[in-house]
Amino acid sequence: MPKGSPELTAARKEEIVNACEKLYKTMSFKDITLKEIGNVTSFTRTSIYNYFQTKEEIFLALFEREYVRWNKDLQSILNGNEKLGREQLADKIASSISKREQLLKLLAMNNYDMESNSRPELLTSFKVAYGESIRIMISLLKKFCPDKSEDDISDFVYVFFPFMFGIYPYTAVTDKQRKAMDEAHVGFTYHTVYDITKNCLLRLL
CATH class of the missing domain: 1.10.10 (Arc Repressor Mutant, subunit A)
Structure with a gap:
């Protein structure tokens, strides 16, 4: 120490x-x-x-900090509103994620290596912040979507959180990637983080 x-x-x-x-x-x-x-x-x-001890541990600490920052935004949505329609809830969650480009970039990286090359106590600390994101999201769903069953909420979590891993690659496209997709005749329409996230949320909600 x-x-x-x-x-x-x-x-x-x-x-x-x-x-x-x-x-x-x-x-x-x-x-x-x-x-x-x-x-x-x-x-x-x-x-x-x-x-x-490793570069991965530093990145994991940065990753944890990004979840803590997002958690504050999610908690503000939960505490600052008595009632929200599904469109409003999707808007607020999507807006909170659109401010967290660093989090999305880290999610898109190979975090398997990041986690496997970090000490257990640092990994546990990171998982606390990650788990808090899930807990707050569940609280948002229970408060603002009271008709959703426990199974519905579980399905939401196991679709939306993995979905977040793919947001950055679809919204941060380089000129090199655009050119390659054009040459490969792959149709691509640019979407913002807010747009792609809100569209997913509206379908899940």
């Missing part, structure tokens, strides 16, 4: 995750290394090992 106060430890971890987030905006997962992350922190690269 690193020496220092819990506040210093938390601040160092936050700085490392922030550095990873900054790099991830312009670099791919495979190109980001611990050395690259260390270059944009205020302390030595070797100090990173006091807080995270």
